[in-house]
Amino acid sequence: MRAAAEELERVRQLVAVGAAPVKQLKQAEERLEEAKESQILEKLLYSEIKVEDLTEAQAKEMVAVAGHFEQREQQRLDDAAKMVEIGLRSKNSLEPLAEGLARAQHTLGVAKSRAALVEELVGIVKAELEAEAHPQPEMIQEPNGPRPIFERYVGSMVFGPQDLKKMMLAFEKKFAKPMPISARGETAVHRALGFDHRGRVDVALKPDQEEGVWLRHYLESAKIPYFAFRKWIPGQATAPHIHIGPPSTRLIAD
Numbered sequence: 001m002r003a004a005a006e007e008l009e010r011v012r013q014l015v016a017v018g019a020a021p022v023k024q025l026k027q028a029e030e031r032l033e034e035a036k037e038s039q040i041l042e043k044l045l046y047s048e049i050k051v052e053d054l055t056e057a058q059a060k061e062m063v064a065v066a067g068h069f070e071q072r073e074q075q076r077l078d079d080a081a082k083m084v085e086i087g088l089r090s091k092n093s094l095e096p097l098a099e100g101l102a103r104a105q106h107t108l109g110v111a112k113s114r115a116a117l118v119e120e121l122v123g124i125v126k127a128e129l130e131a132e133a134h135p136q137p138e139m140i141q142e143p144n145g146p147r148p149i150f151e152r153y154v155g156s157m158v159f160g161p162q163d164l165k166k167m168m169l170a171f172e173k174k175f176a177k178p179m180p181i182s183a184r185g186e187t188a189v190h191r192a193l194g195f196d197h198r199g200r201v202d203v204a205l206k207p208d209q210e211e212g213v214w215l216r217h218y219l220e221s222a223k224i225p226y227f228a229f230r231k232w233i234p235g236q237a238t239a240p241h242i243h244i245g246p247p248s249t250r251l252i253a254d
């Protein structure tokens with residue numbers, strides 16, 4: 001990025017004394033912008049950063065930046081294709097540009113799917129915040145009759161890492177797929193919303209679907225406390241899930 005910044009400065013001086021066309025300044029600015037966005041993607045997408053460590057704002061930024069890369073690659077290909085049409089470029093020379101576009105599209109897809117996981121987590125945390133604000137759950141109509149928006153099971157056991165491991169194995173054995181864990185302990189999203197989620201686990205299962213029913217029975221027979229969240233209003237970010245462990249508490253500001 002330093003190189004791009006220095007180049008921009010050099011071009012700016014040349015343009016100022018009339019030694020380079022203004023168009024070059026614009027190109028240098030674009031290259032600097034691209035270098036900056038490369039760094040953002042490097043940090044948020046390609047590094048070893050886990051979904052749990054991404055905030056909602058970072059997830060949005062990641063998708064926006066990956067979108068810019070895709071647009072730029074598309075533009076390059078379109079411009080080059082026009083030159084092919086008027087005979088200024090060979091058709092073969094389009095190949096690397098098409099590959100570049102395909103890579104950018106793939107990156108955008110990965111960024112979007114990671115961001116969707118963060119969005120789901122935001123919905124889960126919002127459901128828990130709402131339950132905290134309205135401890136008396138209202139009833140909602142479910143296919144199996146009226147049910148409370150959330151239910152609490154007060155178990156007497158402490159939920160530890162060993163219990164989680166055992167439970168995940170049992171789930172996999174029963175359903176031949178991994179348990180869909182959305183949050184294991186504290187995440188960046190929880191922290192950003194001021195929630196202490198340490199020692200708690202969120203599982204992205206609807207409480208009344210087969211797997212959700214199984215998990216609730218499992219937890220009850222092991223006397224492990226949980227909350228089952230049902231509410232799902234399309235367009236609103238409160239997601240159904242099962243929260244295992246004691247209720248979350250507010251993070252105390254330093």
Ligand SMILES: [Zn+2]
Nearest residue numbers: 200201202243
């Ligand atoms: Zn939770």
